[in-house]
Amino acid sequence: MGLWAYSARPLTAPGDKPNVAGPRSAGPDENRFTKVVLAEKLNEPLEMAILPDERVLFIERHGQVQLYSPTTRQVKTIATIPVSTKYKDKEGHETEAEDGLLGVNLDPNFAQNHWVYLYYSPAGPDSKNILTRYELRGDELVLSSKKVLLEVPVQREQCCHTGGSIDWDRNGNLYLSTGDNTSPRATLYAPIDERPGRAPWDAQKSSGNTNDLRGKILRIHPEADGTYTIPEGNLFPKGTPKTRPEIYTMGHRNPYRISVDKHTGYLYWGDVGPDAGEDSVGVGPTAEDEYNQAKKAGNFGWPYFVGNNKAYYDKDFTTGKRGAKFDPAHPVNDSPNNTGLNDLPPAQPAMIWYPAAESKTFPFMGTGGRSAMAGPTYYKDDFKGAKRPFPDYYNGKTFLFEWMRDMILAVSYDAQGNMTNTERFLPSMQFSHPIDMAFGPNGDLYVLEYGTGWFLKNDDSRLVKIEFNAGNRKPSVQVSANQKAGAVPMAVKLSSEGTKDFDGDAMTYQWKIYSRTGGSKAGGQPTTLSEPNPTFTFQKPGQYKAILTVTDAHGLKDSREVDIMAGNQPPTVALEITKGNKSFYFPGEPIAYKVSVSDKEDGTLAASGATPGRILPKQVMVKASYQDEASAQNASEAGHKFSEATYLGAGQVLMEKSDCKACHFTDKKSVGPAFVEVAKRYKSDANAVASLSNKIIKGGGGAWGDAIMTAHPQLGQSDASEIVKYILTLSDKKVASPSLPTQGTYTPDKNEKGNLVLQASYKDKGANGLPAQTSEQVLVLRNPLIPLGTSNSQSKGVTLFKMGTQPYPIVIVMATDTYVQFDKFDLTGVRTMEFAVAVPKAQLIAVGGRIEIHIDSPTGPLLGQTEELLPNESKDPADLFKPSITKVTITPTTGQHDLYFVFKNEKAGKSPLFVPVTVQLSN
Structure with a gap:
């Protein structure tokens, strides 16, 4: 062994070891x-x-x-x-470092x-x-x-x-x-x-x-x-x-x-x-x-x-x-x-x-x-x-x-x-x-x-x-209400759904309804209810809390509460595309939209001017941002619920959810520079969004002395760009992000790569001495360049493979008569689809084939198909997965349909067909 008393393990491990993560089959309950x-x-x-x-x-x-x-x-x-x-x-410059006790x-x-x-x-x-x-x-x-x-x-x-x-x-x-x-x-x-x-x-x-x-x-x-x-x-x-x-x-x-x-x-x-x-x-x-x-x-x-x-x-x-x-x-x-x-x-x-x-x-x-x-x-x-x-x-x-x-x-x-x-x-x-x-x-x-x-x-x-705790556990209580705000009288269905006792004990339920301003009665009704899921009608305006206490057979208790506001109906906000495609945007082409708002106490959205009892356009917040697939999907799922992204901006919300705070603060230096200082330095730099978002993703250093930006390859380009855009607004705290008009057109940026998220929200004026309520509507328009790895479902014979730091998996078609499927695409105005497909013969033994475009089902109406995609004969590693581009003119179609890309090669046998990477929709 010579001088070295080293452990006799392998000296090199060039390949990946097996995945050693397994399910917890016999572990104790987390509760x-x-x-x-x-x-x-x-x-x-x-x-x-x-x-x-x-x-x-x-x-x-x-x-x-x-x-x-x-x-x-x-x-x-x-x-x-x-x-x-x-x-x-x-040079005598001092910096706070990691030394100390x-x-x-x-x-x-x-x-x-x-x-x-x-x-x-x-x-x-x-x-x-x-x-x-x-x-x-x-x-x-x-x-x-x-x-x-x-x-x-x-x-x-x-x-x-x-x-x-x-x-x-x-x-x-x-x-x-x-x-x-x-x-x-x-x-x-x-x-x-x-x-x-x-x-x-x-x-x-x-x-x-x-x-x-x-x-x-x-x-x-x-x-x-x-x-x-x-x-x-x-x-x-x-x-x-x-x-x-x-x-x-x-x-x-x-x-x-x-x-x-x-x-x-x-x-x-x-x-x-x-x-x-x-x-x-x-x-x-x-x-x-x-x-x-x-x-x-x-x-x-x-x-x-x-x-x-x-x-x-x-x-x-x-x-x-x-x-x-x-x-x-x-x-x-x-x-x-x-x-x-x-x-x-x-x-x-x-x-x-x-x-x-x-x-x-x-x-x-x-x-x-x-x-x-x-x-x-x-x-x-x-x-x-x-x-x-x-x-x-x-x-x-x-x-x-x-x-x-x-x-x-x-x-x-x-x-x-x-x-x-x-x-x-x-x-x-x-x-x-x-x-x-x-x-x-x-x-x-x-x-x-x-x-x-x-x-x-x-x-x-x-x-x-x-x-x-190895012994008896207290119940775990969950509470909800079918509505948490509304005009009086307001009938509320209180629910204990999800409440459980982990030891299987019998449980007793007690609801108590309190006014948050004092007292134990609400609208003259009894304050105590013993049903698991009672209905209670609030007769008087006010802020209330409904507390559910559940007790098990051994006397252990758990409580949860839900806040109720009676006397102020939340506004209703609607955002609609009035002309054009409702699933996709096309860079450089205007999108016509309209926002409608109604509120029981405030009235409805006025077309213009100050009309008594009506909502002014300037009181409605309308914003557009570009976000990557996952972030846009989360915004879409919020539906009519209020999203902080409307008021804070998508970039601020994305930053709050990242690990930025580990090294940065808004107005004071940490490991990295204060965001305000970053904004001041790059305020007049036309390339700041592109260069800084790239640094966020890939990492880098040298711009702020010793500070190093850790790589964040898990962030997509659009999300990183939104974060940078938000940071750059901090150079002047008095400058607020402007709202779009409540009706008009919005022209998407030709250089954006993410999905377009349109958000409209209204914060009412409050009523009966109660705080304001906010409602929101979100619409997501996809970028017309679609990675096939983002499909909603795939048939047997289609493999998704995560490659390096790419944000989406790639699709490998292993057999004929297979497909990927997308939910509810509006194809109004779409005239062509341009596919980028790799057919790597040397690496994958791919034999090629064609792509058919169907709607409603894999055998539904055929809108078009590609020419035969032939194998790439190159043996140069740099060219193996280089995709070829093929354009298809499709049959004009209106309305929303499930979209299927069906992969065909009747002579393929057991050979893989190809690797379809993206499809670009054009009008």
Whole structure:
């Protein structure tokens, strides 16, 4: 084995591993778990330790050591450690960074010695992070007891990546994670800038350096006198030249949260990956985060490899010339910033790896920003006699979590410790950027939530615990009303539909109707009703709440309420296309529309002028926006219901639903610039929408100093454009988005690629002293360029395949007499359909065929068909899937019909036909 005590796993994993996500066949019901908030509005909480008496010691990045008491239910600051949180470059510019008070854990013998370990960036001129030990006496951290066990030299010129997590194994060995201390700002790929003076941009000085403690997970054995010894089994035997014996694993970027399985000794960690949104030929792969497992010491590849050992290419940053692809079996560090060995241990692949877009290998990871972190492994034997131990189902499972995606995973293993299954844990429970997890003595799972934004005291930062209930559960109540607002008298059907008792107990129902302005009677009627689904008539105007309380046979109760407003009828809004196609828009061609509004109290929409008792056109909001398929569909499904998109704008709503707030705020700087500053900078840039939306999707940096935009390939071009359009309006807060006329024409932009969403809404004036009501109508007109992968249904023999970061799946036609179907298309005015179809013979053995256009059914009226589409004989990989274009003139048709594209080739046998990509409708 030579010098390297690495795990004997495959060195390379060029292909995708099998999907290891399986259904929860025997897991406990999610409703048996309850989230209990212990403390909130914390100031950048990072790591915690649960004391034997259930007190919780946790740290905040700016140096505060906090202690939560379950007795007083209060948080007390027991110490403030002087820390450095800023970086200063050679020009003297200071930036807030990730440094500070980073890690905390208790000594395994804490009950006897009361020792607490802290890892932090000490204030002062010396650029270093230190591992220290203190004594905790009662509620006091004795600062005079400080002992420094270990110093990690760092640079404080450029951010980022600190690591800082602490854990222990059963043998009393302490594990400490450290980040690569390298700026990611110069490149979205491998930071290997070897130019003089550029060491902060070269991770070969740290992660790839066998003689440096950064970019590692260290393993030491603390001694009673404040020193440490080196346990057997680390990566480099003590005395090996150009190495540090403390190193257990190397090749890490930012292993921010680690965990050691106390039973197996296996080490787990999440490594937060780089920012590239796509593969780049001759440069490197799409960025990925990693969940890793180390059964033994080893090298995990950074900065030469990512994920399952996907390799980067060497680069001369002086000339820009690209070199050879790095070899995971024989990585070599020849950087002038390297003080260690040139020949490195073989690289080990990650256990789980995933990009910002959907992972074909690990689809359970979802999409979005990435920050992988590792939590504890649960063993029931560790909680004998505990009040609320987790169920046996989780015995031996490791809890991993995702900071950006607010999700927790439970991972199962076979007898050899190999991953066999991964599942979501409590997918319905909401978290706000979980940053640490630990089990307490009573069996509860404690979770520390950092909150929404970086470097802030977030309102949604919390210390919580998750309790498991193995006994009787209270009922789960659902309430609804057939109408929540209207004129009086108003008869309301109250419903308890969906209410259930998870244990099957008999339930009793009690409704109480209160006036929200006081009193327990509503219109002179009784306030208490005992039917599950009663009807109640509100006689007097007012705001009310109807509360349903359900009690099970054991006396456990649950309540829910619904608000009712009697005395103000919501307005009715109608939006109609008065001329032309009602399913599609055609860029550059006007759409005639009309809005109608009626309100029982306000009257109807006036044509013009101020008519008493009537609604003025200027009081009606009409907007047009372009959204991608999913966003447009959500808007359409809202129907007459009020949508915030009408008043806020589609871009603001899309942004609120994304992860933008993790790095940006409207009017103050976070990790990224304030949106107001972005708007001011690009206010006069005609290309801002195109360039910034492209940066949102693909990622990028350099425009705002160190700030890097993480890639968001899951966003479509139209949605990204709407977000940018909204941001650009913030340069002048007084400028409101104008409303369209209530009747007229709207001409779609020739450059838009999304679906056109028309929205009309009216907010009434209120009545009888009651608040205003808002109603809305939404119409969605599709872009006439239609990906066939967005069809509503597909017959057997048609395969949908998700390819890379494409927003829609592609269609592969595997047999003749198959079809894809679209619901209710208005074909009025449509004259031609232009198909883009690939017939890749070399890759797919495709034989070609034709496409028939039918309405109402696969054998319904034939509107037209393509000519025979012949196989592409090219063997050039760049041309294999290049589609050919064929245009069909169709029989004129009016009205809405289900549309079928039927694929034919009677001679195909068992061969695939082709890959139809899009169809373009023209009038």
